[in-house]
Amino acid sequence: YKFDYFLRVDDDSFLxxxxxMFELKSYPSQQFFMGRFWCKAGRHRADENFMLFSSDLAEFIVGRTSLVPMDPSVTFAWNFGLLAYTLNLTIFDDQKRIDAQQGYLTDYMHANSSSRADSDG
Structure with a gap:
């Protein structure tokens, strides 16, 4: 298959x-991930509701499963969150638009996190 980006989005999400499509024009087309990260500095877990990968990143993950360390006891998003920071990716951590609607917990995580790339609205 030939594609520019691979998007994984939950079926109960509104996209x-x-x-x-308009915003992707201003983002890198290689070594790029767009989504949302949980936790504090280090961003150890990506949110599974919305994960957008550039084609080279998606192909790297799928094509090198024997070389990419994955812990089968946790989700793909958790594994990817740990791997993302070793791959020198451009990460758009969208804290404003991607929200899991977990009330106080979401507010706490937003207030106590630092991002590599800030969302601008």
Missing amino acids: CLHRL
Whole structure:
């Protein structure tokens, strides 16, 4: 298959596709991940509700499963969160638009996190 990006989004999510397509024009097309990270500095777990990978990153993960360390006892998003920082990726950590609606917990995590790339709205 030939593709520019691979998007994994939950079936109960609302995706504004025309806005995403417009925004992707301003982001890198290689070694790029767009999503949301939980936890404090170090961003150890990506949110599984929305994960967008550049094609080279998706192909790297799928094509090198024997070389990419994955812990089968946790989710792919958790594994990817740990791996992302060793791959020298450009990460757009969208804390404003991607929200799991967990009330106080979400607010706490937003207030106590630092990001490599800030979302601008």
